[in-house]
Amino acid sequence: MLNVEEIRKQFKILDRKINGKRLAYLDNASTTQKPHKVIQALTDYYENNNSNIHRGIHTLSEESTTLYESARVTLQKFLNAKLAHEIIFTRNTTEAINLVAYTFGEKNIHEGDEIIVSELEHHANLIPWQELCKRKKATLKVIPIKEDLNLDMEIYEKLLSEKTKLVAVTGMSNVTGTIPNIKKIIELAHKFNSKVLIDGAQLAAHTKIDLQELNCDFFTISGHKMLGPTGSGALYGKEELLNEMPPFLFGGGMVLHVTQQETSYTGLPDKFEAGTPNIAETIAFKSAIEYLEEIGMENIQKHEKELTDYAIELFSKHKEVKIFHPENGGGVVSFTIEGIHPHDIASIFNEYGVAIRSGKHCAHPLIERLKIPSLARMSFYIYNNKEDVEQAEKALKETIKIFK
Amino acid sequence: MDLYSEIILDYYKNPRNKGPLKDANAYSEEYNPSCGDKISIQLKIEDNKITKANFDGIGCAISQATTSMLTEEIIGKTIEEIKAMDTPDIINMLGIEISPGRIKCALLGLSTIKKAIILHKHA
Numbered sequence A: 001m002l003n004v005e006e007i008r009k010q011f012k013i014l015d016r017k018i019n020g021k022r023l024a025y026l027d028n029a030s031t032t033q034k035p036h037k038v039i040q041a042l043t044d045y046y047e048n049n050n051s052n053i054h055r056g057i058h059t060l061s062e063e064s065t066t067l068y069e070s071a072r073v074t075l076q077k078f079l080n081a082k083l084a085h086e087i088i089f090t091r092n093t094t095e096a097i098n099l100v101a102y103t104f105g106e107k108n109i110h111e112g113d114e115i116i117v118s119e120l121e122h123h124a125n126l127i128p129w130q131e132l133c134k135r136k137k138a139t140l141k142v143i144p145i146k147e148d149l150n151l152d153m154e155i156y157e158k159l160l161s162e163k164t165k166l167v168a169v170t171g172m173s174n175v176t177g178t179i180p181n182i183k184k185i186i187e188l189a190h191k192f193n194s195k196v197l198i199d200g201a202q203l204a205a206h207t208k209i210d211l212q213e214l215n216c217d218f219f220t221i222s223g224h225k226m227l228g229p230t231g232s233g234a235l236y237g238k239e240e241l242l243n244e245m246p247p248f249l250f251g252g253g254m255v256l257h258v259t260q261q262e263t264s265y266t267g268l269p270d271k272f273e274a275g276t277p278n279i280a281e282t283i284a285f286k287s288a289i290e291y292l293e294e295i296g297m298e299n300i301q302k303h304e305k306e307l308t309d310y311a312i313e314l315f316s317k318h319k320e321v322k323i324f325h326p327e328n329g330g331g332v333v334s335f336t337i338e339g340i341h342p343h344d345i346a347s348i349f350n351e352y353g354v355a356i357r358s359g360k361h362c363a364h365p366l367i368e369r370l371k372i373p374s375l376a377r378m379s380f381y382i383y384n385n386k387e388d389v390e391q392a393e394k395a396l397k398e399t400i401k402i403f404k
Numbered sequence B: 001m002d003l004y005s006e007i008i009l010d011y012y013k014n015p016r017n018k019g020p021l022k023d024a025n026a027y028s029e030e031y032n033p034s035c036g037d038k039i040s041i042q043l044k045i046e047d048n049k050i051t052k053a054n055f056d057g058i059g060c061a062i063s064q065a066t067t068s069m070l071t072e073e074i075i076g077k078t079i080e081e082i083k084a085m086d087t088p089d090i091i092n093m094l095g096i097e098i099s100p101g102r103i104k105c106a107l108l109g110l111s112t113i114k115k116a117i118i119l120h121k122h123a
């Protein structure tokens, strides 16, 4: 069990009043709030250690380097990756996926090859592959969803073939909360010698990840969706794959020998971290992970499940409401209200202090598939409580009343 | 709750000038990709003046109601007068404050009307 009241004390922003009402922050799938610990880590770093890494031999540079590299080890252990240098720091999931598309993709995808994505994908895990397929004259195949909002695994099996070079699938949908059976997706793809990338932007924030057990080839995370600062994120890749991939960005911090005409590159992880990275944010991200570990990912998942079930129970009492959520989905509850546009829903919810997202959620093909113009979405995290859900239901009642 | 004033809700629920305009001579369509709102405009322009205006569309109350109100507001106005219309005119017409997040919704109708006028000139 989470001690939510104790947790809430770590998030000063939750004391804010919005339009005179208590804040019910239910837009966690976009980005989460940051606990005091994480904000303090940023300040501590800038006030005590700030310096560039991997460069100087002065004390501050050494301290910064040690802190930055210790964040890598923390993340490695958190995700149970085999090696610390299999963790490449990026700004976010979008950058991590583009890194794979421009390095692994450029090298290994050829004319006639196939890449498989799913209908659930966020644009971050769709457009880089569309563009790669265009550049390479490869084909993009799509695993459809079924009426129950889960992926159609029978069709997935049929899409797989010797031509499949990469399967890129989300670990959890930011729209429906669907959690695909990635273990099975990975196993099947490997039978065809295809590599697998899991977009973990949502999944890693809510579930214990064991990369060695999962055995995926790439995994991406966004620190800002799991209590970390914006600008913190990572790509995991298997060592042998990362070693074979060419660098992504070129510049300082990733070279062995440079002459006027030729350069040779360092090994992992520096090869993929050209330029001065988000040092402070990455170090503070470490604090976020430690905090999540303290609370326990299993506890977090249980807590979110309770809130999700409660929200569905309260919202489905209203006959005008349609909920888009599969059985056993994650802590994301998307809905529509008959005759009311989601932008209007979000505006009125905001009047009642309830922060929700409305729109197409960077997943246009999925919204199209659901045959609606857009969706309103509530998403939960560790500091949300039943009062937040009840406040949302109150806003829902008012919304329906206003448009009666 | 100011944003959803009586008047906006009224125009949303009972839109004026919605549907096809038989003798229109200027048309345009706009689409807001972030929310999926769509507006189409049909105008009758005679002697440099708007004599009739209809719209069609799907979207939020703000975009639909504002557009419907505009189809009444612009009747009798010259093309130059409409081209000179801008955000303050819309806010005046609605009589409410609009947050930055929703201003796009309120301006979609006007930009579609302006586009119809430009397309008409080039026809």
Ligand SMILES: Cc1ncc(COP(=O)(O)O)c(C=O)c1O
Binding pocket: A029, A030, A092, A093, A094, A095, A122, A124, A125, A170, A172, A173, A174, A199, A201, A202, A222, A362
């Ligand atoms: C499933 C999923 N993938 C990718 C992303 C992109 O994350 P970021 O904006 O941090 O790169 C998001 C963010 O909304 C997401 O929910």
